Amino acid sequence: QKEVEQDPGPLSVPEGAIVSLNCTYSNSAFQYFMWYRQYSRKGPELLMYTYSSGNKEDGRFTAQVDKSSKYISLFIRDSQPSDSATYLCAMSRSGTYKYIFGTGTRLKVLA
């Protein structure tokens, strides 16, 4: 079993829809969570960084962490065709330097 699981998609939604992207993880020690957006042949772009549980909102993006369920989510409101990309989750714990990444979910927002 991988430490971080992410549905590869593709996930297709119409423009303006609310998108929900999710990751599950197995290591209960994870406390630091990030979401990235990656366009084809480009480096990952940091969208959200959260510590421990709870919600964080930034513009059209909301990140949620449910440590009891070992589940994190990224919501995108009013999705746009320019949001079409691969979304990666990443997480880490104290005492290590490395982040573990999910495989990414491909999102297509249809105009």
Next chain:
Amino acid sequence: DTGVSQDPRHKITKRGQNVTFRCDPISEHNRLYWYRQTLGQGPEFLTYFQNEAQLEKSRLLSDRFSAERPKGSFSTLEIQRTEQGDSAMYLCASSLSEIGELFFGEGSRLTVL
């Protein structure tokens, strides 16, 4: 723009040749990471520097791979005797604090023929 800079963006080489990638982190960031990403996969951790000290290396980093960060500024990743399995995107990232926000460069894509 003062983001993470990587060079070259794309390198095509023949099997058995040596290649070197360079990363210039965000100027005030003293933590630097190398990751490798293959098609359809998430980035995999290779190694981590705090200033000039290499503090952690993945088992993925075979003895053909070496990374340096002289003077705690830019970093290089060298792959000796390249193999076709080394074909991937090599990503550099930097951070200001331990387990802090990680900022990536655009990556160096390696194709080994």
